[in-house]
Amino acid sequence: MVPVHPQQLPWWTGKPGKSSGADTAAVDARTLAAPAQLSRSGELETTIFKPHGEGPFPLLVLNHGKSLGSPRAQERARFLSISREFVKRGYAVVIPMRTGFSKSSGEYVEEYCDMTANGQIQANDLDDVLAYVARQPWADPQRILVGGQSYGGLTAMAFATRGVPGVKGVLNFAGGLRTNGCQWQESLVQAFGNYGAQARVPSLWFYGENDSHFGHELASNMHQAYTAAGGDATLVKFGAFKNDAHGMSGSRDGVRIWWPETEKFLRQIGMPTEEIFKLAEPSRPAKSGFAEINNIAAVPYLREDGRDQYRAFLNKSQPRAFALSSSGAWSWVEDGDDPAGRAVASCQKNSVSPCKLYAIDNDVVWSGKA
Structure with a gap:
């Protein structure tokens, strides 16, 4: 028996509105533990977004990257911006945390600078997840798209060699892996060449000019190695994106970059592109009128270092959020999934008092009450 736990997530709280030409449907958001390989006898923490209904729905399986620090401490990936676009078009989106990450069982394994092996080790978990998902009545096992960002992009490209x-097709958002103390760039190029020689499906790649991990030159070298070996891949090199193009796929502002090319790609491989569901816009606290966003002196409870961080917050890109508590704790978050929720959670880790939102984007939402 696989435990399934319904859970509301921030992009889809509330009821969806009506739209001409699109049916209305709430989103079924849940986490579950999917059985892993029998040799590991474990479970993989997996998030699923899908429209309400029986399906069967085409599938998008998205794969996360690797943050600094322990994989066990990494937060559960949700890819809200990407998931939203695909659920609107009738897809079920499946996002597994791989072995050793977050609440998934087992231990993370890495073969140091052997990027070919690293991608394939991670791709083993996709075999397990798809074997489980394909048996679900709401899933269409004949219409599957696999994608990933950073290490998840490398994982997706490794999986493309397996002929499942x-x-x-495969979507590669800034795919790769960096490892200190070795020639990781050369190993990445070699890995993509190895994958290209065995690839069974077409792929679409996105790499940005100011990507702090994998810039245009390295992306071109990986693409050249992949296609020269026989792989079918389209490389989209876009310009600078905010402070770091590596996070483009996690930003709601990144949709304008990746969706037009993705729509063309989906049509070429016979996957759906038409919006058939109207989703509710995410709810957020209203502007309170407590103070103007740039009034640093009005922010309560903060010591001088906290006020310095609020100044830093004011220079961050949107979406962004700042949270604080009566004990002087604070946290800010920019871009990515649910910045408001993440700011409150991060603040709470360092506070004995409840943390609350002070500002979202350009609005102060603080009510004046602790």
């Missing part, structure tokens, strides 16, 4: 029935 029903997989139509």
